[in-house]
Amino acid sequence: MEIVILAVVIAVVVVGAIGGLVVGSRKKKQLPAAKAPSATPTPTAPPAEPHVGDEAETPRDEARRTIEEVDLPGADAPASAPVATEEPAAPPAPEIETPEPTAGRLVRLRTRLSRSQNALGKGLLTLLSREHLDEDTWEEIEDTLLTADVGVAPTQELVERLRERVRVLGTRTPEDLRALLREELLTLLGTDLDRAVKTESGLETPAIVMVVGVNGTGKTTTTGKLARVLVADGRSVVLGAADTFRAAAADQLQTWGERVGARTVRGPEGGDPASIAFDAVKEGIAEGADVVLIDTAGRLHTKTGLMDELGKVKRVVEKHAPLDEVLLVLDATTGQNGLVQARVFAEVVDITGIVLTKLDGTAKGGIVVAVQRELGVPVKLIGLGEGADDLAPFEPEAFVDALIGD
Template sequence: MPDLTHPLVIAAIILAVLCVVGVVWWAIARRSHPHGVEDAQTTPEPPSVIPDAVAEDEVHAVDQPLQDIIESPSVEEPPVEIPEAPMTRMQRLRGRLARSGSLGKAVLAVLSRGNLSEADWEEIEDTLLSADVGLAATDEIMERLRTEVKVRGDVSPVEAQQILKQELLAAVGTDMDRSLHLDKAEGPAAILVVGVNGTGKTTTVGKLARVLRAQDKTVLLGAADTFRAAATEQLATWGQRVGVDVVSSEREGGDPASVAFDAVKEAKERGIDVVLVDTAGRLQTKATLMDELGKVKRVMEKQGPVDEVLLVLDATTGQNGMRQAEVFGQVVGLTGIVLTKLDGSAKGGIVISVQKELGVPVKFVGLGEGPDDLAPFDPESFVDAIVG
């Protein structure tokens, strides 16, 4: 029997045990991995896969800043409006006058009675005076009416209408120049717009810009009402709607004369046809403010002559509007009147009185709040509308 303590025997036993263990381990591994142990040990891990839903450019965009990935929504400018043509405006305003022309209706009602008594003539006279026709103009109209009726004898309603139209048309006047002087050989036509507080002056400037744009004129607005920030904003809104720029002061309360000067200068440099300058509303009784208005005009004239000075009057103010017109005329020399709120009421007679007293024509009238409710004044249309 071999010696189990001999080193060679011990080594042989250990080797045999290792062989048995190896055979057992190999058999177990074979059952677990039928394709072989080597395959199980060397099979690589699958690579990371980008989902099909993620595009290649989106993968590269991960490193980009967030503001480059998210596009800001584009802000579109509001479309430029096409203002209504002047002739269309006149037809529409004439219709409004005809629907509410109380002046003509009241006078015609008396004239059509026939065999007029003195009380009837006094009623006609009161109607004209209450319509703000003015005392002097009323006296002239009454004298001509009496003469015409006396010559004809008793008149029919149709004849009364013809007589009244004839006399009112003579009083309104058909020979006055009511056009805007816009055609110049050099530089822009300069228009200064003035008036007291509350007459709708800034709104009128915006509406007048629409009238000029409808005539294919290029326009620049000057916001010389520097004491009201709202006036500048309002003017900018009007300009934006028809594609017209506005020159304004950089600070509230700036020098209005400087704004007016800069507006005319810029219009000249840009080859603009017409520059419209809005001014702050002021009471005709305030000497300091009226002097400031005179300065605005003088400074504008350093760039060239002021072609039009338009006074905006509220037709409903009646004879008080006449006193306003007189003072403004003395300070800046008016060339025309814009009558707002001429809705065909009893105050329509101010058209006659303001022209007679000042010798200044009414050039534009406004009959509503719409953006195109301003039209060139036409005497024939006005008289036809209020008489019927």
């Protein structure tokens, strides 16, 4: 009996223990009851920041104000400080350059010229130095001159004079031959022609110089270099950017002008070239400039419409004052094709002078003779390189000396 009672008691204890564990676990899952306020407040964690994408919820019981109840800031309210913006720095003004004096430029460039023209001068001296000058030798001399683009008529004249002089001279030392050849080449080039670019109009207006030529001959560059030549000789210059068809032609010309302190008058791309030329002369008169240089667009000599437009530019400019110079820019490397171009331009505008560019890059220096004979106007300037001061006044003596050497 006692054993049975003991077993019942043990069973009751075991059941009670199990029940206590279950109830304890349930109590742990419930939220703790609020504690009574104490004297020292317990710090609480700040509310969690809303995460990206969470929407703020407006309390339903919050009273909303009408627009009349909202106070607007008064005139005396301090305005928020403006955000300081940094002004972009203005580009520095280009430094004004002092161009190299034009006197003696061709002498300085003589080595460059003699390198390209070596075949002409040295070839002629070698042939003339032969002991027996038979017909075959004279034909070789003639071929040498023709290859150098001297032209048929000038070549025949030079060969005839050389044959006569050599026959009369008899003995021929190298010094005699060089002196003979120099004299005959100078006669062919002409030493009595006026090769100065006209920079004085004789009127109250500036001298007006228009630069023309076909595409790719370097007219804009030549105009910029010519501005340097004139500034170096003490002339004040205004540039007219009348080449409105080639992109950036006006920018290019303006850059050349800024380097020597010459102002450029320009208009919109694709604008009327005659109008820009007119404005350039007008402003040149207002400023009291010595020379106005007008750069025209390159045009094919076969395009009648473009050539007519060139004539229009000339007529419009002459409403202010007569043109003092019309310079035709020719690429010396084109040879006889340059003569065809020259003829057409001379029919549209009265060419007064020739600028031969790229003469250092060709062995066809005889084009100087041919183009003068074709147009009846002198070569006034020659280009002998890419440098800013590589445009030189043409000096026949220096040119011939470079051809035949010392």
